[in-house]
Amino acid sequence: MPRPSDPSARARLLAGARRIFIDRGLDRAKVEEITQAAGLSKGAFYLHFRTKEDAFKEILSGALAELGAILATAEAARAKAADGGAEAVVEHWLQTDLDIFESLWKHRSIMRLVLEGGGSPDYHHLIELFADSAEQTSERLVRFGMKQGYYRADLEPHQAAVFVAGGYDRLARRLVRERRKPDILALLVNAQSLCLHALGTPALIRAAANVHAARLSHSRRAASG
Amino acid sequence: MPRPSDPSARARLLAGARRIFIDRGLDRAKVEEITQAAGLSKGAFYLHFRTKEDAFKEILSGALAELGAILATAEAARAKAADGGAEAVVEHWLQTDLDIFESLWKHRSIMRLVLEGGGSPDYHHLIELFADSAEQTSERLVRFGMKQGYYRADLEPHQAAVFVAGGYDRLARRLVRERRKPDILALLVNAQSLCLHALGTPALIRAAANVHAARLSHSRRAASG
Amino acid sequence: MPRPSDPSARARLLAGARRIFIDRGLDRAKVEEITQAAGLSKGAFYLHFRTKEDAFKEILSGALAELGAILATAEAARAKAADGGAEAVVEHWLQTDLDIFESLWKHRSIMRLVLEGGGSPDYHHLIELFADSAEQTSERLVRFGMKQGYYRADLEPHQAAVFVAGGYDRLARRLVRERRKPDILALLVNAQSLCLHALGTPALIRAAANVHAARLSHSRRAASG
Amino acid sequence: MPRPSDPSARARLLAGARRIFIDRGLDRAKVEEITQAAGLSKGAFYLHFRTKEDAFKEILSGALAELGAILATAEAARAKAADGGAEAVVEHWLQTDLDIFESLWKHRSIMRLVLEGGGSPDYHHLIELFADSAEQTSERLVRFGMKQGYYRADLEPHQAAVFVAGGYDRLARRLVRERRKPDILALLVNAQSLCLHALGTPALIRAAANVHAARLSHSRRAASG
DNA sequence: CATGAATGAGGGTTCATTCAT
DNA sequence: TATGAATGAACCCTCATTCAT
Numbered sequence: 003m004p005r006p007s008d009p010s011a012r013a014r015l016l017a018g019a020r021r022i023f024i025d026r027g028l029d030r031a032k033v034e035e036i037t038q039a040a041g042l043s044k045g046a047f048y049l050h051f052r053t054k055e056d057a058f059k060e061i062l063s064g065a066l067a068e069l070g071a072i073l074a075t076a077e078a079a080r081a082k083a084a085d086g087g088a089e090a091v092v093e094h095w096l097q098t099d100l101d102i103f104e105s106l107w108k109h110r111s112i113m114r115l116v117l118e119g120g121g122s123p124d125y126h127h128l129i130e131l132f133a134d135s136a137e138q139t140s141e142r143l144v145r146f147g148m149k150q151g152y153y154r155a156d157l158e159p160h161q162a163a164v165f166v167a168g169g170y171d172r173l174a175r176r177l178v179r180e181r182r183k184p185d186i187l188a189l190l191v192n193a194q195s196l197c198l199h200a201l202g203t204p205a206l207i208r209a210a211a212n213v214h215a216a217r218l219s220h221s222r223r224a225a226s227g
Numbered sequence: 228m229p230r231p232s233d234p235s236a237r238a239r240l241l242a243g244a245r246r247i248f249i250d251r252g253l254d255r256a257k258v259e260e261i262t263q264a265a266g267l268s269k270g271a272f273y274l275h276f277r278t279k280e281d282a283f284k285e286i287l288s289g290a291l292a293e294l295g296a297i298l299a300t301a302e303a304a305r306a307k308a309a310d311g312g313a314e315a316v317v318e319h320w321l322q323t324d325l326d327i328f329e330s331l332w333k334h335r336s337i338m339r340l341v342l343e344g345g346g347s348p349d350y351h352h353l354i355e356l357f358a359d360s361a362e363q364t365s366e367r368l369v370r371f372g373m374k375q376g377y378y379r380a381d382l383e384p385h386q387a388a389v390f391v392a393g394g395y396d397r398l399a400r401r402l403v404r405e406r407r408k409p410d411i412l413a414l415l416v417n418a419q420s421l422c423l424h425a426l427g428t429p430a431l432i433r434a435a436a437n438v439h440a441a442r443l444s445h446s447r448r449a450a451s452g
Numbered sequence: 453m454p455r456p457s458d459p460s461a462r463a464r465l466l467a468g469a470r471r472i473f474i475d476r477g478l479d480r481a482k483v484e485e486i487t488q489a490a491g492l493s494k495g496a497f498y499l500h501f502r503t504k505e506d507a508f509k510e511i512l513s514g515a516l517a518e519l520g521a522i523l524a525t526a527e528a529a530r531a532k533a534a535d536g537g538a539e540a541v542v543e544h545w546l547q548t549d550l551d552i553f554e555s556l557w558k559h560r561s562i563m564r565l566v567l568e569g570g571g572s573p574d575y576h577h578l579i580e581l582f583a584d585s586a587e588q589t590s591e592r593l594v595r596f597g598m599k600q601g602y603y604r605a606d607l608e609p610h611q612a613a614v615f616v617a618g619g620y621d622r623l624a625r626r627l628v629r630e631r632r633k634p635d636i637l638a639l640l641v642n643a644q645s646l647c648l649h650a651l652g653t654p655a656l657i658r659a660a661a662n663v664h665a666a667r668l669s670h671s672r673r674a675a676s677g
Numbered sequence: 678m679p680r681p682s683d684p685s686a687r688a689r690l691l692a693g694a695r696r697i698f699i700d701r702g703l704d705r706a707k708v709e710e711i712t713q714a715a716g717l718s719k720g721a722f723y724l725h726f727r728t729k730e731d732a733f734k735e736i737l738s739g740a741l742a743e744l745g746a747i748l749a750t751a752e753a754a755r756a757k758a759a760d761g762g763a764e765a766v767v768e769h770w771l772q773t774d775l776d777i778f779e780s781l782w783k784h785r786s787i788m789r790l791v792l793e794g795g796g797s798p799d800y801h802h803l804i805e806l807f808a809d810s811a812e813q814t815s816e817r818l819v820r821f822g823m824k825q826g827y828y829r830a831d832l833e834p835h836q837a838a839v840f841v842a843g844g845y846d847r848l849a850r851r852l853v854r855e856r857r858k859p860d861i862l863a864l865l866v867n868a869q870s871l872c873l874h875a876l877g878t879p880a881l882i883r884a885a886a887n888v889h890a891a892r893l894s895h896s897r898r899a900a901s902g
Numbered sequence: 903c904a905t906g907a908a909t910g911a912g913g914g915t916t917c918a919t920t921c922a923t
Numbered sequence: 924t925a926t927g928a929a930t931g932a933a934c935c936c937t938c939a940t941t942c943a944t
């Protein structure tokens with residue numbers, strides 16, 4: 003017996019697929035589980051997606067596209083921030099991190115799946131892609147910071163970048179596993195602070211302290227208000 | 228027709244299994260691929276392993292046992308190192324890291340598989356286990372370091388530990404992907420140096436600089452000799 | 453390419469399974485043979501049955517349930533028959549036997565399989581169950597008949613029951629092997645007559661003769677009319 | 678490591694095979710179980726038997742040959758017994774039954790297996806063979822008895838034979854399931870007595886009573902002495 | 903004779919995908 | 924669009940049998 007036509011079928015299938023993929027991983031997810039979760043029949047799945055993998059890619063692409071956009075925007079705004087002096091640099095950096103981690107939180111379940119390999123070996127390159135991109139961004143930032151005199155001159159930029167990216171990577175992996183939303187701003191302020199103590203010049207550390215204090219107090223006011 | 232008896236069959240199967248698991252992940256690896264890689268017939272697999280998963284576990288356990296032993300040894304020796312002053316602490320820390328990363332390198336292919344989720348969702352807890360243990364060790368070290376006066380007093384130990392562990396985690400994930408063996412000592416010296424600049428007191432940073440210099444020059448002499 | 457939908461698939465699978473099970477026994481029957489016999493693909497089997505054994509049990513349960521119902525009904529009606537005197541007792545006994553043997557004939561192929569062990573050792577207890585139940589019923593009847601004075605007083609009830617049950621058991625085993633339907637009424641009249649000569653008092657033997665004659669002439673009229 | 682040469686290997690394999698066949702049936706018995714039970718290696722089995730089925734046949738043939746011999750001997754002696762009058766006929770009949778049932782008891786485990794279908798459908802014809810032969814013997818005896826005037830003249834010989842054979846068949850099936858040896862003489866005396874009440878003339882019944890009494894008292898004296 | 907590792911044909915079961923309705 | 928029975932290619936694991944030692 004056909005179900006009443008429902009324009010949301012595709013959306014419901016995607017939602018079901020997301021849930022099942024998250025529970026089982028791509029390989030172990032069964033199409034029938036997905037359609038059951040969506041309240042539809044097995045055949046319906048193939049009206050909307052060519053294959054199981056296609057549905058997976060589509061679910062991923064949402065999250066990845068958002069992250070890509072954030073990175074692109076940040077990249078574009080970097081030069082302008084640099085002109086604004088130390089505090090603007092820190093401010094821009096912090097804002098980019100916030101955008102990224104908020105997006106990770108929003109898509110945490112599917113991101114977690116991919117981060118943990120549940121998307122099958124075939125999808126692992128995506129994580130590497132993203133992680134490498136983060137690392138390269140870090141390295142560019144380190145080099146840029148050194149050139150601008152914000153960072154200590156004795157750094158080996160690549161190694162520093164690996165380490166910084168690693169800190170953030172681990173932060174991200176933890177975030178996607180949390181059940182309740184942590185105070186992302188606090189986490190990132192802390193992370194930046196650590197990075198800056200490792201890499202930055204005293205001047206930059208001071209600038210960061212100002213930015214951080216301002217942000218945190220503003221955030222607390224917002225929370226309590 | 229049976230093949231000539233070959234006492235290395237089990238080893239060859241393990242080697243084949245490792246290779247195929249690494250290529251495809253546990254779920255997508257076919258037993259027949261494994262036995263073909265080992266130059267044996269399908270049935271031979273089941274003379275040596277009860278199931279495909281059993282073979283996987285066995286391959287894993289070698290690597291995990293070694294890492295476990297290193298951590299246990301290090302833990303046991305820590306107190307003694309602490310008595311030896313700043314340089315002994317740094318020395319002990321560096322040595323432990325070296326042992327771990329050498330072991331990771333030795334088992335890099337299978338470790339990479341697990342780190343990247345190729346062992347099926349079922350095995351992911353192992354990574355978390357190890358990562359959490361690294362994080363907890365980091366946190367203990369940070370608290371210990373703060374108490375001893377080696378680390379800055381204004382740190383939030385948990386956040387610092389997450390970040391430090393993250394740096395090492397990322398380092399490990401990179402290491403297991405390398406084709407040629409990098410200079411592990413140099414990587415770790417760099418990593419420690421970054422951590423110390425982020426966390427350590429000037430005294431400790433100086434002590435570390437000595438230890439690092441000694442180790443590096445010794446290592447270079449060995450390499451060129 | 454899927455076959456055109458056919459609502460009789462399950463029935464056809466059961467029919468195919470019955471045939472193949474009967475030919476080969478449970479263990480040696482291949483699922484693919486069954487589905488071929490049903491004109492379906494191997495996978496179709498698992499749309500309708502969880503396992504090969506399940507299909508077997510289902511085929512059995514039909515026959516067993518019918519036999520169980522007949523025995524229960526007969527048991528319930530026994531006391532009333534006893535009140536009707538010797539002829540009613542014989543009549544009731546004969547009718548029960550007829551119901552059972554007609555049911556056996558209806559399900560002869562599967563009953564034969566189980567009787568002959570084709571359902572794997574696992575199913576043999578079912579035969580014992582049924583045979584023991586028949587023996588116990590026999591023994592109850594013998595004791596009852598002795599108490600009522602219908603049977604000779606010098607019988608050892610258990611041994612007599614074993615023997616009577618054995619006669620019927622053998623009759624059943626022969627029946628399920630026949631290609632063409634024998635005259636079941638005649639068989640049973642004969643069997644009863646033998647039992648009664650072995651066990652009964654002259655009065656009961658005379659009563660039985662009347663009942664038998666009436667039944668047979670009625671049956672012959674029906675056959676020729 | 679080869680075991681010390683042991684001339685009893687074949688016997689031990691047969692004993693092991695018998696045990697395992699009895700436990701599991703032909704199809705479900707594994708060659709390795711058999712050789713383990715015999716304390717030998719899997720290969721040894723094939724030094725002594727061409728296939729698993731061959732070993733089964735060999736085990737069976739022992740029991741079947743003995744039964745066959747008993748039947749042949751009895752058949753040969755029948756005419757002579759007939760000349761000896763009623764008591765000699767009963768005596769001969771009883772002795773043959775005793776020989777058969779003692780043989781069944783001796784080989785009860787393997788006989789039970791075959792009777793219950795554990796030898797796979799392929800072997801079921803053997804039971805039918807034996808049962809049919811018993812039935813035919815019964816029928817010959819009934820006809821013979823009727824001709825001699827020992828049996829009632831109004832019998833339908835075939836039906837009577839089915840019933841008698843059935844009683845013995847059931848007796849045999851029960852015997853092979855017993856754990857402890859029952860009093861076979863008593864069982865058979867009882868069975869004969871029932872048959873004779875069903876089939877025999879008063880003269881034969883009296884003759885049988887004499888034979889039975891003599892045999893039982895002799896047996897009791899033997900048991901108590 | 904004995905060993906037991908090796909072989910490889912099976913066969914039960916799963917599940918992505920198709921398509922008649 | 925929706926349905927869900929049907930398909931059939933996989934794939935894991937078993938086990939009778941072989942044979943180099």
